[in-house]
Amino acid sequence: MVMTPEVLTLSETPWLFTGVMLGKIIVAFVGTLLIVAYATYAERKIIGRMQTRMGPNMTGPKGLLQPIADGLKLFFKEDIIPSQAHYLAFILAPMMILAPAFISIAVIPFGGDLHFTYDGTLYEVPLQITDLNIGVLFIVAMAGLGVYGIVLAGLASNSKYSLLGGIRSTAQMISYELAAGLSIVAIFMLSETLSMRGIVQAQQLPIWGIESLSFLPNWYIFTQPLAFGLFVIGSMAEINRTPFDLPEAETELVSGFCTEYSAMKYALFFMAEYANMITVSAIAATLFLGGWGGPFFGWINFLIKVFAFMFFFIWIRATFPRLRYDQLMFLGWKVLLPLSLANIVITGIAILLW
Amino acid sequence: MEAILFYITAAVAILSALFVTQCRNPVNSALNLITTFLCLAVFYVMLEAPFMAAIQIMVYAGAIMVLIIFVIMLLNLGLAVKSRYSHGLAGGGFVAALVLLVTSHFVGTGVATGTGGEITSEVIASYGHTELIGRAMFVDFLLPFEIASILLLVAIVGAVVLSKRKV
Numbered sequence: 045m046v047m048t049p050e051v052l053t054l055s056e057t058p059w060l061f062t063g064v065m066l067g068k069i070i071v072a073f074v075g076t077l078l079i080v081a082y083a084t085y086a087e088r089k090i091i092g093r094m095q096t097r098m099g100p101n102m103t104g105p106k107g108l109l110q111p112i113a114d115g116l117k118l119f120f121k122e123d124i125i126p127s128q129a130h131y132l133a134f135i136l137a138p139m140m141i142l143a144p145a146f147i148s149i150a151v152i153p154f155g156g157d158l159h160f161t162y163d164g165t166l167y168e169v170p171l172q173i174t175d176l177n178i179g180v181l182f183i184v185a186m187a188g189l190g191v192y193g194i195v196l197a198g199l200a201s202n203s204k205y206s207l208l209g210g211i212r213s214t215a216q217m218i219s220y221e222l223a224a225g226l227s228i229v230a231i232f233m234l235s236e237t238l239s240m241r242g243i244v245q246a247q248q249l250p251i252w253g254i255e256s257l258s259f260l261p262n263w264y265i266f267t268q269p270l271a272f273g274l275f276v277i278g279s280m281a282e283i284n285r286t287p288f289d290l291p292e293a294e295t296e297l298v299s300g301f302c303t304e305y306s307a308m309k310y311a312l313f314f315m316a317e318y319a320n321m322i323t324v325s326a327i328a329a330t331l332f333l334g335g336w337g338g339p340f341f342g343w344i345n346f347l348i349k350v351f352a353f354m355f356f357f358i359w360i361r362a363t364f365p366r367l368r369y370d371q372l373m374f375l376g377w378k379v380l381l382p383l384s385l386a387n388i389v390i391t392g393i394a395i396l397l398w
Numbered sequence: 399m400e401a402i403l404f405y406i407t408a409a410v411a412i413l414s415a416l417f418v419t420q421c422r423n424p425v426n427s428a429l430n431l432i433t434t435f436l437c438l439a440v441f442y443v444m445l446e447a448p449f450m451a452a453i454q455i456m457v458y459a460g461a462i463m464v465l466i467i468f469v470i471m472l473l474n475l476g477l478a479v480k481s482r483y484s485h486g487l488a489g490g491g492f493v494a495a496l497v498l499l500v501t502s503h504f505v506g507t508g509v510a511t512g513t514g515g516e517i518t519s520e521v522i523a524s525y526g527h528t529e530l531i532g533r534a535m536f537v538d539f540l541l542p543f544e545i546a547s548i549l550l551l552v553a554i555v556g557a558v559v560l561s562k563r564k565v
Contacts, residue, residue: 133425177526181452188460192432195467199425207471214468218461225456238528 060162068173072149079350080318081111087318087358094362114311121307126202129304133200138305138312141193144186145319151179152326153241153335155342171336171343172241179240180232183327184225187282191217193316194284194291194301201304209300212369213291217282219376224278226384227271230391231264231331244335263334270387272332274380279328281376283320286361290369325353404444411437424470428463435459446519449528 085100085107092099100107125134155171176182191214198210232238235246249262265272281288292300302313329335329349338345367375414433421427435458442451522530535543 130423130425133429136429176448178448178452178528181449181456185452185455185460188456188464191460191464192467195464195471196425196429199467199471211468211471214464214471218464221460 060167064169065173068169068171069150072154072173073146076146076149076319076322079322080315081115083318083321083354084114084314085111086354087361090355090358091362094359118311119308123307123309124304126304128202130200130202133196134304135309137193137197137200138309138316139193140196141190141316142312142319144190144193145316145323148183148186148323149326150174151176151182151240152323152330153244154326154346155336170241175239175241178238180228180238180243180331183240183323184221184228187224187279188221190282190316190320191221193313197305197313198291198301201301203304205297205299205303206301209291209297209303213284213301216284216288216290216372216376219373220278220281220288220380222278223376223380223384224275224282226381226388227274227278228331229384230268230271230387233388233391233395234264234267240330240335244330244337247334248337261334261337263332263337265332268332268387268391270383271391272328274384274387275332276328277375278380278384279324280357280360281372283317283324285321285357287364287367288372289366290372321354321357322350325350325357328353400444403440407437407440411441425467428467428470431466432459432463435463446522447527449531 088110089099089107100110103109103113125131150173153170153172153175158169158171160167160169194213194217195210198206198208198213201207231243235243237243237246243264247262247264284291290300291297292302297303302310305313326346329346333349336342336346338348340348411434414430414437417430418427418434421430435454439451439454439459442448442454525533
């Protein structure tokens with residue numbers, strides 16, 4: 045007997061719906077936190093190996109307990125607030141940088157549908173916290189809010205180094221947000237939907253609708269290689285990863301926007317950096333690499349893609365030196381922005397012709 | 399449920415808007431203005447206009463306010479604004495009263511709440527909000543849209559010419 049699966053709704057099955065929803069939120073949140081903790085370890089270990097060092101190897105077997113030790117250390121440090129700082133904004137800044145990084149996870153589908161039977165009815169649970177019909181725009185909006193944490197940290201610390209970091213990050217994030225956002229527009233034009241789930245489903249068809257090529261999935265990286273490159277570079281600059289880490293710039297600005305921070309607030313900035321890295325990897329995997337589609341079981345595919353992206357970001361950090369400020373602005377406004385606009389025009393013409 | 403959420407958000411929106419005008423420190427004013435914009439985005443979601451909500455956050459909270467804060471940082475306005483400004487209070491009050499009249503008229507006809515007029519909740523549910531806005535902008539109101547784009551282009555070119563000594 046084949047039953048059509050029911051979708052859980054708040055009005056018909058309130059308790060089951062709430063339970064499943066809370067379960068999904070807890071799984072996504074705890075999973076992200078765990079990946080954040082071990083991303084710090086992976087980064088130190090991988091960069092260590094790339095620079096022929098050992099990386100952390102003393103705390104626990106192969107240094108595996110290092111993130112926990114770091115977290116505990118930062119948690120018990122004294123929390124210093126400079127006397128000349130803007131008190132409220134100084135406390136608010138780490139929260140305002142961490143919250144948008146985690147909120148974006150809510151619209152990312154991390155697996156296909158899950159089916160289960162309860163009380164004789166077959167229910168269908170999409171592995172995604174919520175499927176907004178403007179999912180991609182929501183992510184772009186939240187990425188835009190992420191800049192406030194850095195700006196406020198720079199402004200509230202009342203320190204020259206922090207202020208310079210804050211000013212740099214405002215200019216940088218505004219310029220690269222544009223290129224990253226415009227590169228996604230070409231994806232909407234192909235998928236004709238703004239929902240993340242819809243975009244993943246559109247990528248599960250055979251490539252360019254040719255049946256004989258059905259071994260290749262219709263991932264948008266094949267159709268939109270330029271948009272993929274623009275998105276990766278733009279979002280790397282937006283989350284201040286290394287070739288674009290001018291707001292932090294240890295060699296020039298001590299520690300940039302977070303110079304005056306200590307203890308858990310400082311740890312929150314670091315968590316936000318890695319959470320942003322996970323979010324951007326997850327978005328790139330969803331928009332360009334077919335989300336949860338692939339040879340293995342749903343969420344395993346997704347995690348493999350996310351980890352591959354994170355390895356790529358860490359690899360870039362070990363490879364490239366920091367850009368100069370004028371190079372950064374040149375790349376953002378004179379290279380990436382015209383390219384992303386041209387990509388939209390070309391995609392539009394291609395859609396009209398075929 | 400939705401009514402409770404509305405009243406809470408409305409209270410936050412009005413209070414933060416009041417603080418925008420009352421704060422002595424421009425940074426605090428800017429933060430309050432961001433809060434107001436976020437509350438407006440919540441209202442758009444409640445009015446079944448999720449696209450407008452996303453655009454509200456992207457454009458106003460994400461871009462314009464960042465620029466305003468950038469200016470505050472560059473000019474280092476810190477605590478420069480010491481005295482309270484009271485000029486223009488009467489004008490502002492008059493405009494606010496006028497806007498209240500017009501909006502109450504709109505809400506009364508049901509056009510703004512989706513209960514009357516052409517675009518009802520059912521139409522939004524069947525077409526999708528993003529598509530409706532796209533149609534309105536690129537089919538029904540194409541000419542005003544293009545005129546606005548040309549105006550913006552002129553403004554951009556003008557800004558570049560004014561700020562550069564040598565073009």
